[in-house]
Amino acid sequence: MAEVLVLAGPGKTRATCALLTLARRIGAPAAVAGGKAASKALGRYGAAKIYSSSAPELDEHPVAARVELLVHLARQNPPAAILIASGRDGLEIAGRVAVRLDSGFLNDVIDVTPGPDGPIAVQSVQGGAYLVESSVVRGVPVLAVRTEEVTITLSPTEPAITPVRMSFPDGVRAVRQVARAKPKDLSTAAVIVAGGRGVGSPEGFELVKRLAAALDGVPAGSHAAAEQGWCPPEMQVDQVGKIVHPSLYLALGISGSLRHRAGMHGATTVVAIDSDPQAPIFQLSDLGAVGDVHEIVPELLAEIERRRALPMIPEA
Structure with missing residues (x-):
């Protein structure tokens, strides 16, 4: 059974547990934990494997570094899909990962089921007026999930912890963050x-x-x-x-x-x-x-x- 990469948030967040719940339907869930992210607790929600990295870039430049981490893992062992929680950072990460992998990208996903040619995503469109089923026809499906719409279920397992050691490109390390007032969302x-x-x-x-x-x-x-x-x-x-x-x-x-x-x-x-x-x-x-x-x-x-x-x- 092919792996499904799940981008884990910091700690055992509800969003990560929702992604793992969906991932179990289409493959073997593998949480990608960076910085101060998830631990073995994710095994309660079906994470068969946890790719763990403590690279400082993941805390200093969370978007760019997580793009590099997901692309690195996907190129080493192509997964059945990559699941990322929607949100400002999540949508940016998902879009950039899809471009780097030359893959299809679906957003506003609220459910995932297995299909004959890959996962079938249920999307909420027109402000929730319609539900449509979509699938990716090229590359690794990258799905941005509205995790608040997902019902979480337990599936306890003992995850294997796999450390990830990789070098981040200079473009990630060279990014400078300027302190500024954060606008209201x-x-x-x-x-x-x-x-x-x-x-x-x-x-x-x-x-x-x-x-x-x-x-x-x-x-x-x-x-x-x-x-x-x-x-x-x-x-x-x-x-x-x-x-x-x-x-x-x-x-x-x-x-x-x-x-x-x-x-x-x-x-x-x-x-x-x-x-x-x-x-x-x-x-x-x-x-x-x-x-x-x-x-x-x-x-x-x-x-x-x-x-x-x-x-x-x-x-x-």
């Missing part, structure tokens, strides 16, 4: 304020940023705002951008196309402001205001400031 934000075509201009988009700051939230944009250059692509919320699940989502000047709703339909509470009373976004909103964003948002900001200025009432 849209995918984990509790409050998101998004602007669309209705904000009208880069100056209008500043209202989005001001309201997000006032609510201690994260600014975002629709595909129209990103196409206009009012916000960077990494701030785009839709089916090809970020899929978000905030507690509060404020849509400013966003009509609510299908692709945008696919990116934010998981929000707990949706508040929409748009000048078109027939805008589709109102079908999804818990509270809607029909009007000009440039008139309503300044009043909203003023009310937030007014309430913050009120004296605190002592508890009885």
